[in-house]
Amino acid sequence: MEDNRFDGWMSPEIRDGELTKWNWMVQNADNLELGRKTDIGSFTYINAKFGVHIADEVQIGSHCSIYSISTIDDKTGKVIIKRNARIGTHSVIMPGVTIGENAIVGAFSFVNKDVPNDTVVVGVPAKELKKKQ
Numbered sequence: 030m031e032d033n034r035f036d037g038w039m040s041p042e043i044r045d046g047e048l049t050k051w052n053w054m055v056q057n058a059d060n061l062e063l064g065r066k067t068d069i070g071s072f073t074y075i076n077a078k079f080g081v082h083i084a085d086e087v088q089i090g091s092h093c094s095i096y097s098i099s100t101i102d103d104k105t106g107k108v109i110i111k112r113n114a115r116i117g118t119h120s121v122i123m124p125g126v127t128i129g130e131n132a133i134v135g136a137f138s139f140v141n142k143d144v145p146n147d148t149v150v151v152g153v154p155a156k157e158l159k160k161k162q
Contacts, residue, residue: 038066070118080107090118097124131161
């Protein structure tokens with residue numbers, strides 16, 4: 030089966046602190062590295078103060094939050110989401126976390142530790158459910 034969800038993909042116009050055409054927002058947009066053929070759901074919030082790298086063909090569901098800084102515990106760190114990773118709706122990614130290539134984060138998960146390549150994680154906090162086949 031052919032995956033054509035990225036047919037006609039165009040790089041989004043991102044203005045710091047403003048909603049994009051697809052209703053997601055980035056603060057500190059100069060520190061966001063956005064790959065090609067990405068799909069970011071509406072009402073997702075990205076705080077890239079200390080850097081956020083989203084690789085090619087990443088899919089992020091709606092209402093997600095990605096933080097490179099936490100004002101609760103003063104933790105900071107670049108967030109890296111590797112190629113073909115998928116993040117389910119309403120998930121939260123905390124500072125310094127790397128989501129591996131082809132990894133899947135289940136909906137409503139709280140990710141405060143790295144997710145290895147080809148791994149499915151779910152829950153609060155996110156825990157490994159299985160390795161992808």
